[in-house]
Amino acid sequence: MEPIHSYTDKKSYIDQIDPISKLLFAFVSIFITYLFSSIPITCFVLLISIVLLMVGRVLRKIVPLLAISFTLLLSIIIVQGLTHPTNEMPLLTLGTIVFYQEGLTFALLITLRVFNMLAAFGVLILTTKPDDLMESLMKQGMSPKISYVFLSVFQLIPQMRATLGKITDAQRSRGMETEGSLMIRIKAFFPLLGPAVLSSLNMTKERAIALEVRGFSSKGKKTFISEEKSYFYPKFVRCGLIILLIAAIVWRIVG
Amino acid sequence: MSKIRVEGLKYRYPDMDSLVLDDLSFEVEKGAFIGIVGENTAGKSTLCYALTGLVPHFFKGAYGGNVLIDNIDVKQSEISDVTSKAGLVFDQPFSQMTGSKTTVYEEIAFGLENSGVEREEMRIRIDNSLRLMDIEHLQNKNPYDLSGGQMQRVAIASVLAMKPDVIVLDEPTSQLDPQGSDEVFQVIAKLAESGITIIMAEHKLEKLAEYASKILLLHKGKQIAYGSPKEVFSRDDILEYGIAPPVYVRIAKALKLKNKAGFYPITLDGLKQQWNVGDE
């Protein structure tokens, strides 16, 4: 099995950007896709996230996530395609079932937004050492408790993967099919999801206790074992992102 | 003066009806190795939380009595002050890793960073802990790439680096395979020899019989017995508390091999000795 931690230092250009800028990027990028209800703009924003993932050499890691979310989004696409209130123009007819252009367009926008959300956060999570993000946030004056929430988000995916691995092993040892064709795997996957989510939540609770006994919420001054990293002009990058955000808002209001 | 004094400790989790700890009173000498035994839901884990301040600071609920470490009341201290004196190790290796660190070395540093230890001092303490836990060769690995036994030793090293006088371990080997479990017991024995007070909830009674100086037997939150392993494991009513005594005790029982004080031997060596005495 692949290692379960999500970050490995790829020494790419993206690794040199400071964590706060990447966090800011994720928010700006997601905000813009909601500011404009436009498919071309959302496509463009998504494209930027994907290019950044490529530069960071982590695009491959995000693909399974996109695939899983797409299977969940399928139901939205079908429902909207069939029943969106503004549906007028039939686009696709399968026997007696008619998919309309308006509904499908709407569903496409949602899908692109979700993809961009995953990709933009992927840029942050997959190219940032969790500890560096935590440290940056705490140096910005954020409380350890809130930084911990970010940490948990980092943890969720590797944790679920670890648990899924364990449960799959257990089920295989009881003779359940977990390998083979895609269909067999999908069938085996869904019954696993419940236990995986539950045990991840439980682990999150256990981890909270474990952090607590290691002085995590101690109010005194903290020290850091690693020397401070130097990043690529953090102020410059952050200013650039904020200007971009303001420009987008102005364009939306004026345009 | 005893290291830990528990006086009439009572505790109930929030929104629950019954007491999980019901009037516990015992003392622990400095450097002792105490085994906590009892069937599932006896309250072992909860007692471990109470000894490290998680109860009542992290888990609220109804609390009565006192837990004193070095004569200082846990209830009235900050939780971080308690845990720097009495560290806690859990059963699950995986959930004890912070997840924010990418090497074992940094993982062990986490608690020290939180308590504001200077970098130079941190390095000294981490190196010491790595050596004691026999994991120096793993220091640059990602904690998540380790085996359960290795991860558990990292967890103990992280606690050890905080220089506690007491280490509380809640079934630290229950999730490990036999090899990992042996590795962990060996390092715990080392700690006990170095003078650290060890308190350990454990189902593997053979191991406790080998290492523990005293056994605390809990049942439904009540303290049934607190005494030497021989004394506690020789009790005729021990099965009623859901405890199967160590295998050597069961053999000795079947052979009716008691010593003069009326206790059964609890280890293989003890059994052999008793057998020879019986022969004479």
Ligand SMILES: Nc1ncnc2c1ncn2[C@@H]1O[C@H](COP(=O)(O)OP(=O)(O)OP(=O)(O)O)[C@@H](O)[C@H]1O
């Ligand atoms: N967070 C909690 N909230 C409410 N009740 C709890 C909580 N944790 C444990 N309990 C209850 O307290 C009782 C004692 O649990 P505890 O975990 O201390 O037992 P234990 O002796 O450690 O058992 P095991 O051998 O299974 O680890 C149980 O009845 C349990 O259901």
Ligand SMILES: [Mg+2]
């Ligand atoms: Mg327990």
